Amino acid sequence: MHRILPAALLSMFVLASASAQTLSLDKSGGAIPGVTSWKLTGPAGAPYILLFALNEQSTPIGPITLDIPLDFITVSQALPGFTGVLNAMGMATPSFSLPNEPLLADLVISCQAVAINAGNPIVSNLVRVTPEVAGTFAPALNDPTVPIIGGTVATGPGGELLFVGGSGPVAQRYLSRTEEWELAGATFGVGLLSQSTTLADGRVLFTGGLGLDGQPTNAAALYDPITQTTTNLTMATARAGHGASLMGNGRVLITGGFSIFNLTDILAFFQSITGSTEIFDPVTGVFTAGPTLLEPRALHTSTSVTGGQVFIAGGLTLLPIVNIPTVSATAYRFNPSNNSFGFPSFFSGARFLHSAVALSNGKVLLVGGLTLDLSAFLTSLDPTQIVIGTRTDGQVFSPGILGFGTFATANGMASGRAGAGVAALPNGNAVVTGGFTLTIDVPTSTFVAALSETTDRFVGSNNTFTPSGSMAAGRVFPVMTALPDGTILILGGGPLNAEIYQP
Numbered sequence: 001m002h003r004i005l006p007a008a009l010l011s012m013f014v015l016a017s018a019s020a021q022t023l024s025l026d027k028s029g030g031a032i033p034g035v036t037s038w039k040l041t042g043p044a045g046a047p048y049i050l051l052f053a054l055n056e057q058s059t060p061i062g063p064i065t066l067d068i069p070l071d072f073i074t075v076s077q078a079l080p081g082f083t084g085v086l087n088a089m090g091m092a093t094p095s096f097s098l099p100n101e102p103l104l105a106d107l108v109i110s111c112q113a114v115a116i117n118a119g120n121p122i123v124s125n126l127v128r129v130t131p132e133v134a135g136t137f138a139p140a141l142n143d144p145t146v147p148i149i150g151g152t153v154a155t156g157p158g159g160e161l162l163f164v165g166g167s168g169p170v171a172q173r174y175l176s177r178t179e180e181w182e183l184a185g186a187t188f189g190v191g192l193l194s195q196s197t198t199l200a201d202g203r204v205l206f207t208g209g210l211g212l213d214g215q216p217t218n219a220a221a222l223y224d225p226i227t228q229t230t231t232n233l234t235m236a237t238a239r240a241g242h243g244a245s246l247m248g249n250g251r252v253l254i255t256g257g258f259s260i261f262n263l264t265d266i267l268a269f270f271q272s273i274t275g276s277t278e279i280f281d282p283v284t285g286v287f288t289a290g291p292t293l294l295e296p297r298a299l300h301t302s303t304s305v306t307g308g309q310v311f312i313a314g315g316l317t318l319l320p321i322v323n324i325p326t327v328s329a330t331a332y333r334f335n336p337s338n339n340s341f342g343f344p345s346f347f348s349g350a351r352f353l354h355s356a357v358a359l360s361n362g363k364v365l366l367v368g369g370l371t372l373d374l375s376a377f378l379t380s381l382d383p384t385q386i387v388i389g390t391r392t393d394g395q396v397f398s399p400g401i402l403g404f405g406t407f408a409t410a411n412g413m414a415s416g417r418a419g420a421g422v423a424a425l426p427n428g429n430a431v432v433t434g435g436f437t438l439t440i441d442v443p444t445s446t447f448v449a450a451l452s453e454t455t456d457r458f459v460g461s462n463n464t465f466t467p468s469g470s471m472a473a474g475r476v477f478p479v480m481t482a483l484p485d486g487t488i489l490i491l492g493g494g495p496l497n498a499e500i501y502q503p
Contacts, residue, residue, distance in 0.1 A: 021117045023048075025124035026177065028485045031134040031502050033100040037093055040113050042122065044090040048115040049073075050082045056110050056126070067126045068110045086115065104131040105138065127177045132487070132502035136469035137455070140489065140498035141179035146170050147496040152196035153481045154204055154225060161481060162225050164188075164204050165196035166492055171225065176483045185228030188221035193261075195244035197252050199282050202226070205252055207280075208239040215261055216240035222285065235287050237276050241298040247336045248308015252280040253290065255312055255334075256297045266383050270325035273298045273318055294341055295320070297328055301356035303364055310334040311364050311397070312341070314351045316372070327352055327372045331397060333405070347395040347407035353418045354391070355435070355477075361428035365410070365458060366395040368417035368435060376443075384442040390416030394432075396463050412465035414454045421478040423488050425503050428460025431468065433490060433501070434475035451476060451494065455501070471499055 023042040030036050040048060052075075053068035060066075076082040081094035098104060109131070113124040132138045144167070151166025161174040164187045171184040187204075190196060193216075194209025204223045211217035217240070220233040235254070242257025260272035275296030278287045293312070300315025313331035318324065327350035332341040347366065354369025368391045376385035394410035413432070420435030433455045439448040451474025456465040475493030483489055483500075491498040 021120070021122050023113060023115050023122045023124040025050075025111065025113050025127050026484060027111070027127045027129055029095075030098070030129050030131050030485060030487065032098050032102060032104050032131050034134060035095050035097050036129055036131070037095040038111065038113075038127070040086065040092040040094070040115075040124065042086055042090055042115050042124075043117040044086055044088050046086045046090075046115040046117045046122075048084060048086060048092060048113055049076055050094050050111065050113045051076050052109050052111045054107060054109065062121065064114070064121050064123045066112055066114070066123060068112050098131055102133055105133055107131055108141065125177060128179055130179065130500070132500065134502055135457070137471050137490070137499045137501050139472070140491075140500050142181055143497050144172050144174075144181050144491065145183055146172060148172070148479060148492045150477060150479060150492050151190070152198055152204060153479065154198045154202050156202070156225070161483075161489075162202075162204075163479070164223055164225070165190045165194070165206060166479060171223070171228070174489070176485065176489075184225065186230070187223045187228075188230045191217065191240075193240035193242075193258075195242060195254070197244045197246055199246060199252070200250045201282065203282065205244070205280060205282070207235060207244050207254055208242055208257060210240050210261060216258055220280075220287070222282070231285065233285065233287070235278055236289060237274060237278065239274060243300055243302025243312060245302040245304045245310040247304070247310060247334075249336050250282060251336065252282070253302070253310045253334055253336070254278040254280065254287075255302055256293055256300060256315065258298050266377070266386070267325075267381065270316065271318065271323060273316055273325075291339055291341065294332065294344065295328055295330065299352040300328065301354060301366065303356045303358050305333070305358045305364060306362045306399070308336060311356070311358070313347070313356060313364075313366055313397075314354055314369060316352050324378065325374055326350070331407075333399070343404060345397065345405045345407060347397070348409050349391055349393060349395070351391050355417075355420045355422045355432070357422045357424050357430055359424050359428045359430060359460060360426055361460060362399060363428065363460070364397040365422065365430055366397070367420050367422050367432050368392070368394070368413065370418045370438060386440070387443075388438055388440040390418050390437045390439060392416045394458065394465065396460075408463050410458065410463040410465060413456050414465075414467050415452055417452060419476040419493075420452075421475065421480040421490060421493065423480040423482060425457075430458040430460070431480075431488060431501060431503065432456045432458060432465070433471060433480065434478055434493060436474070436476050450474075469501070472497070
């Protein structure tokens with residue numbers, strides 16, 4: 001075991017007092033095989049050393065104390081880039097290539113850096129690297145203190161993520177550098193079929209959903225994670241199963257939803273689908289009426305896209321004039337600059353309860369969803385005549401000029417998926433997880449319902465899906481969010497644990 005620092009650093013540690021300057025350490029990568037990188041930020045021109053260990057313990061060295069022992073300091077001295085000088089921008093990016101050795105997935109590598117600024121030693125925050133075989137899922141190092149079902153995610157400093165709306169009136173903070181959780185105060189308790197939208201300033205807007213009486217509510221709330229305070233608001237219309245997305249001007253577009261939730265009267269349930277919209281201004285805290293949807297819709301997707309617009313696609317709808325319920329196969333882009341939805345784009349395969357994500361190349365991916373055949377029901381008004389199926393394809397929207405755009409079909413999913421999780425990856429790719437398959441056809445005595453733990457990777461270069469690793473258990477509408485190190489955190493949707501996907 002080596003406890004010897006480089007002589008120059010050691011003399012500075014012994015002779016100097018602690019400095020008030022800060023040293024920040026972040027990580028990225030961690031794939032087996034693949035490159036793991038660290039980003040070190042501190043005073044320009046400061047000499048540094050990046051240390052690592054396979055355990056953690058308090059280690060005093062002169063005026064500073066590390067969180068890790070110095071077991072591998074001679075290895076750090078030998079590795080290229082693990083010692084050096086911060087550049088003129090006060091940065092260094094050491095890296096290391098992990099070999100193709102699956103046994104590395106059993107390790108937790110704890111890292112910390114030390115630098116010298118004007119003769120004073122400074123120590124960075126602790127970072128934990130958990131290597132993982134590429135294309136697989138692994139249990140997170142720690143699970144949330146309170147189970148997370150759904151909700152949304154707000155990004156904070158230092159890779160911190162704030163999860164709200166999915167644990168009742170409790171907010172939780174995830175510290176991605178160390179893969180730890182902590183409680184973050186009280187927030188607003190939302191109901192089923194509500195929406196949680198993160199604003200540009202980090203506050204979170206909650207809208208609608210089913211109230212305590214089981215009916216859509218017009219209640220809304222604004223949560224401030226800094227002050228941990230909640231302001232109660234009221235929308236003009238009660239709605240559940242609606243859409244809510246942040247626009248480029250900082251406002252939130254709220255679209256459609258059910259105004260009545262009564263499954264004992266299916267026809268009234270469908271006819272309660274609303275075409276109204278509202279726009280929330282976070283500066284004034286006021287909801288104002290927006291333009292009416294060209295098609296009323298509920299259980300659709302609403303996605304913030306390039307240019308500050310919002311992409312509305314699919315969902316349950318009503319045919320114009322005759323008000324006959326059906327499923328939509330159209331999409332619209334709402335442009336906040338002219339307050340309009342523009343022209344429709346048509347895709348193959350009407351769907352609702354599908355998933356959507358904006359890709360890094362400016363396109364939008366729609367994934368799976370449910371189909372609905374109401375033809376026999378509308379003749380007999382017998383709910384047992386409703387036929388439900390699950391889509392096995394995706395649709396890729398490519399924007400065009402003057403508000404136009406086109407869809408292309410993406411095939412190859414491992415199974416039909418409704419309520420799947422989806423997250424964008426670099427280069428126009430995405431990962432699709434979980435969801436459920438539902439097939440109901442009473443006349444033919446067909447009933448299939450199953451959760452899925454499988455995963456597909458969407459390849460944007462050829463619009464296809466390929467199988468990827470499987471989760472430990474099936475999830476429905478899980479919360480998926482990209483972490484600063486390039487991995488994807490998945491939680492909620494059923495299981496109480498958290499998992500991490502390594503692309």
